[in-house]
Amino acid sequence: MIDHAVTLFALTIAAGTVLVFAALGELVTEKAGVLNLGVEGMMLVGAVGAFIVADETGHNWIGVLAGTLAGGALSLIFGVLTLSLMANQVAAGLALSLFGIGLSTFVGLGHVGHVVDPIAPLALPALSGLPIVGRLLFAHSPFVYLSLLLFVLVQWFLFGTRAGLILRAIGESPQSAHAIGHQVIAVRYAAVAFGGACAGLSGAYMALAYAPMWTEGMTAGRGWIALALVVFANWKPWRVLAGAYLFGAVTLVQFQAQAMGVAVPSQFLAMLPYAATIVVLALISRDATAIRLNAPTSLGRPFHADA
Amino acid sequence: MMVALEARPEPSRLMAWASPLLAAAATVVAGFVLFSLLGKNPVDAFVVFFIEPVATRYGVGELLLKASPLMLCALGLAIGYRANVWNIGAEGQLTIGAICGGGLALWLPQLNGALLLPLMIAAGAAGGIAWAAIPAWLRTRFNANEILTSLMLVYIALLALSYLVQGPWRDPEGFNFPQSSLFGDNALLPLLLPGTRLNVGFLLAVAVIAAGWLFTARTLAGFRMRVAGLAPRAARYAGISAERTVWIGMLVGGATAGIAGVGEVAGPIGQLLPSISPGYGFAAIIVAFVGRLHPLGIALASLLMSLLYLGGEAAQIGLELPSAITRLFQGMLLFFLLAADVSIGYRLRFRRSPGAAGAAAESPAR
């Protein structure tokens, strides 16, 4: 019984970690006032990039690096369009998602069905073997610890450093920030690239550890769920973490129910994460005041210095 | 030398028209580069991709056939986008429309086509409307972002279709394939052009484009939708209801996408399959933007997008390239458009050096 619970816990964390990376990255991007709807595309490109490089070189961690860089590189297309050319962020984000889906399918075709040795969970000689505690805390994928480290870094950066304060200020009022001499566009580029790299990392985790394989469109909407998660989290990193694991648990219900032979068609179970996202979004968005206080005020609006 | 952008006092009407053409041209150029990189002769590849598919009467029919759902979906989306209502779930609304229209065909196989087809179209429109009403309601009632909710509903719609064709609606004589039985002739749209697959759905799409033009260009209601998109405070000042705007923007998109779904199952497909659209609902987003959210522009952009679909299929056969190349071209087209669009509101200006505050170095820009 306990054993089963521990397994479920581990699976929940594993499923939630996909969202932790992507949503934390998007949170930083949005805190700078930029809405990048291209998360799904960046995740896919990250996944395919990581998988191909790992498949070709045989080195998984080089693959992870490649996936992260691929996500970051793709986000820069979005950056050029919205920050330098002042394109509509919604349109450019959608374009990025569509392009990313197409690009990943195109370049990944030759690698469908390939197998790589996945990045294994942590196996610490002493700790991982401990009863219960070992599996609860010390036997997750290295990505899980990486995502927690990322959470700590993002929290510290945003609320504990001057650079984070500047980023938040730019997200609230780029005009004011510009007037007192901050580099709005440069900071926003950095935030966009960070968000892209995190999405790429999330994709790499999927392709090399969570799944682990490459199939067309394998993220199955998780990029969009990550976007919803940022709203759900009210732009607070710790709530991103909580929300991601919550969604991880919802994903799990699907597999558990099937394993237990519940007589519900699999399609209905597969709808759960999407339906849950909709419900949660509706419940959270109702509180306009909380959103007004936490959402970056300039979110989605282009900025031009001479205006 | 530094390039800077300088806001134009008024948006350039010339560039508003030229920008989609520039984007289309840039996409073709990028295609040349891509084909070369893939080791194909770019000129041959260009011919295979862009010319051959429409060199025959059948090809032209296919072009118009595939343009029809794009026109329908993109027009509906554009009505919303003009008002800042971001429905990106046309693919899901199309799917539900196909389920409703197709369901009717399976349910009433004996009904006369003159009655059944209009009923199917109405059912499809109603299904699309119902599906689009969910994000509209969530947005007006709970202020939930319609981009995310409408997209989540795409996944749910596709799963619902998958459930139906694998479960209750599976063809008992279909060797366990996940598909419904074939529709009777009474449930198929009449063909328009002999020797092609083009059906009257195309005329429907053209009619919807015309109606869309009348609405956006000539009616007060259409004007008000645009005000709501450009300046929400001015809309409130003018007494334009924000909720109504969201409802209209979403539901029109749902209706046209639903009709497009019926057009597919009652047209070239002729039954319900797990996948009835090669991403028309998403491609329509691109079509809407490339068409400048203008009905006429959308009609032209639909033809271009349709050609990209045909080209992708031809490339698969003629060039041994994956058809996913179509998606790549679609994404690039939108990127180039967004980049070219900067020239509508801004003009490029060249500065000699970045901060020469003392030097009178500015060349007159105009």
Added chain:
Amino acid sequence: MEAAPVPRLTLSGITKRFPAVVANDGIDLTVMPGEIHAVLGENGAGKSTLVKIVYGIVRPDAGTICWNGEAVVIDSPAKARALGIGMVFQQFSLFETLTVAENIALALDKSRGGRELDARIRETSARYGLALDPRRHVHTLSVGERQRVEIVRCLLQTPDLLIMDEPTSVLAPAAIDKLFGTLRRLAAEGCSILYISHKLDEIRALCDSATVLRAGRVTGDCDPRRQSSAYLARLMIGHDLPHPQHRAATARGDGLLEVRNLSLAAEDPFGTDLSDIDLRVGGGEIVGIAGISGNGQQELVAALAGERPVDAADAIVVNGIPAGRLDAAARRALGLCYVPEERDGHGAVPEMSLEENVLLTAYGQQLVTRQGLIRQRAVRAFAQATISRFDVRTAGPQAAARSLSGGNLQKFIVGREVLQGPRVMIAAQPTWGVDIGASAEIRQALIDLRDAGVAVLLVSEELDELFEVCDKVAVMTQGRLSPVKAIRDTNAEELGLLMGGSFVAPEVPSSRAVRERP
């Protein structure tokens, strides 16, 4: 012989062109140490561009800047601050969701806040009588308090030159006196002050010298204390100040706007709640509402015009008909027209043509067929009529609204509303940011409406304007409205006290928003 003191700041030949206009054309200006130097000019004369150049936000096309006798290039605000230049912006450069301390830290070059900064803020604000709590969030502060944040932010850098851009437009009279005290003290300590304003009286009361701008050029340098207001006005606008024809109300129209016991919780969490508003505006009179911005005027106007309908239908009565629940379009059908405070994106859609902007509110003037189709010709005729009747300078009815200057667009908006033949007219800050000529025409239009029997409600922060055109006046403070007084039974001093909240019974300040109380 003693050497002449080195000027703190010298501008020579400063020129800045924008696509549509030359904002600064060969401007020369000198500020001495410890001098309070006015830059005087009306809206659009180029004052703001000039100070943005000094603060490094805008780069000039030509000209040189000397700082303490040495030529410098100021290419960023950080550079300006490093030289010792501080600036208090007209539209504040503050971040509402951040604390006072964080706001201040952002403008310092290294700090990220903390106890030490809190202590410095407290010390500086105490020293200059600018009480501030560094831990408060800016969105909970009154407008006056926000200005203090900006000033303290500059003072923490011990500037040698402080730029103040129209600082009094957001202050009550008593607070203005206090601000002047602070500025004089700073000047006495050797800090130079560049004081930007279009208000003649203030400049004559405060400044040691003045540079007057008109249409981007210097039209004169003088000692404002020795010159008459009329002389300064002529330098500023090229002719004498226009005065509209104000006669006692004569006509009695049937227009009527009544507000009864209107209370309304703010929609925006940073907004002001309205409580117990009673007001009656009869036909043939102009009732003014004075007050410092942010005291609920925007919320009141939104409720009256129907942008935000209220639950109680009879809380707002237009021409005898309970209208509380009606939206703006329905109230317009009752004969209520309205000029909002903001032009761009509220009173007009900047991207749309003037024709389309006519359609925004005037569609009821037979511009649309019964089937909802737009009658293009009628729309054009209406736009053309507005343009010619109200002397709007534009390329024509098809020009985009954003191509018009502020004054011309405002005349167009006022004209569009007036030509609809309203019986009730609400005008919110109709002359804000508008040049003097256009302001006079707009005020005259309101007076003409009154003389035609229309009930006119004018919300304004400018007491001069209210005294010029109103028959009656009331003051808005903290979401409450003082009793209405006849204009000849009151004076600026009394209104100033009312703005400070003297009519509001003492109450426990709400945790969310505490308004200015001098």
